[in-house]
Amino acid sequence: MRHAIWSILLLTLLCGVCSAATLSVNPAESTCVSGETVDLTVLVGDVSNLGGFDIDLRWNPAVVTLDTEAGNVTIGPLFSGHVNNSAVYTQRGRIRVAAVNATLDGVSGSAPLFTVRLKAVDDTGASTSVSPTVNNYGFLNSTSGEDITVSSITGATITTKKSNVIEARIAVPSNQVITGQESRITASVVNRRGTETSPLDINVSIVNGSGIMVESWNCTGETIPAWGRFQRELTWTPEDAGTYNIRVNVTSGDHVSGTQNYTTTVTAREYTLAFTNDYVYGPWNGRSSVGSWFYMGAYVNASQSGNIRFNITAPDHVEVDGGRNQTRYLYASNWNYVGVRMRSNTPGQIAAGGIKFDIAANGKADSVNGTKILIWIPSIQVSSVNSTSADSDATFDMTYNTLHTNNT
Known part of the structure; x- marks a missing residue:
């Protein structure tokens, strides 16, 4: 042919x-x-x-x-x-x-x-x-x-045409956020190729449940080195409770493939923090012996997990294990037990309210008064070693043997 x-x-x-x-x-x-x-x-x-x-x-x-x-x-x-x-x-x-x-x-x-x-x-x-x-x-x-x-x-x-292969992501510390409190967003775009990208336009936006954009950020002309990463830490404060979609979108004058769009959803809630039943649990029968550790605590209702400030008010003679100003982690529950160990070397009664708990977080606070506590000296066994006779006008001395104790 x-x-x-x-x-x-x-x-x-x-x-x-x-x-x-x-x-x-x-x-x-x-x-x-x-x-x-x-x-x-x-x-x-x-x-x-x-x-x-x-x-x-x-x-x-x-x-x-x-x-x-x-x-x-x-x-x-x-x-x-x-x-x-x-x-x-x-x-x-x-x-x-x-x-x-x-x-x-x-x-x-x-x-x-x-x-x-x-x-x-x-x-x-x-x-x-x-x-x-x-x-x-x-x-x-x-x-x-x-x-x-x-x-x-x-x-x-x-x-x-140059093609950019990327992977865009949005990361948040938690999908539950608090209204009126600043929250963090991490926007990232990873270059999945061994060559520098074309100039990229990166947009991050927050859209509420009604589809209305409430916040946005633009980063234009960003080039990412071979196998490199673009990352921005952003903050926003949700004003209203509800569901929000946080989105990242990447565009370029050149072709873009991979993950150009990514969305994550968060829910904003009104934060609540309060003692569950306004009662402080103390030692059995409201008594503790001198120098002995005793426990006091209460249940706390928190609408969202996270750290709170836990402060203890007590008389100066009361030692508080861990200090009077502490940080505690609570779960989103009505029954977070918050307690502390204390002791005193001063006998006597601590009146109701003499020990007080205060909690605070995210602009919310509550307090509760403790019950009265008796710090008492244990009974001491004694026996006499002599005897005497006396009338109402006489004075006399008697000698006793006691068990060894530091509290006499």
Whole structure:
């Protein structure tokens, strides 16, 4: 078949005079996203009596490749049809196309020779020239069989569009936030490629349950280094209780793939903090011996988990284990037990309210008074070692033996 094609190209009918022609590729400039295709047509101009052609077309296969779908090469209408003959041979980064026109007059003026469909395989913004070359058989004159001179050859350029592969995320410390209190947001965009990104426009917005945007931030023209990360710490204060969607959106003048949009949902609630039953639990029977540790505590209702300030007010002679100003972590529950260990070396009664608990967090506070506590001295066993007689006017001394104790 190959010899037959080239033989047809060499056939001449009559002697005549050759004319100069031009060769070009259209469109001269094109851009293409990786995976998409572009059609390029090889055109002849200023030609007379063109009976056949034999042309190479070359490109950088790292940038584009010949599409594999049917119709990837189409011969021009003046060289196709059942009375004409054509041949196409492909290699990596190259295609050779030859065809003849079977009429005696050939083709004159301008005409498309063939069209190829190339697919972009690069996404870094690289370019490749697409260059035609006239092969040995060149342009043949249909009436003389001689070569037609080509006065100029103009190729084309395909530039791929840079593609940014990213992963955008929104992170929050908790999906439960408190109205009137500042909350943190972390917006991040990770570059998943080993090349710097194009300038990116990064928008973070907060939309309430009614679809109304209540807050937004814009970071424009941000470039992220190879395998690098963009990160911003943002703060906002929800004014009303309800559900909020926090979104990040990434756009660019160049193609962007990966995770361009990401949304996380948080719920804002009114914070409450109070003692559950306004009662402080103390030692059994409201008594503790001198120098002994005793416990006092109460239940607290918190609408959201987190730390609170826990302050203990007590007489100076009372020692508070852990100090009088403490921090406690509470869960979102009505039954958080908050207690403390105390002791005193001073006997006597601590009146109700002499020991007091105060709690505070997120602008809320509550207090409760403790019950009365008796600090008592344990009983001491004694026995006399002598005896005496006395009347109402007499004075006397007696001696006792006691058990050893530090509290006498």
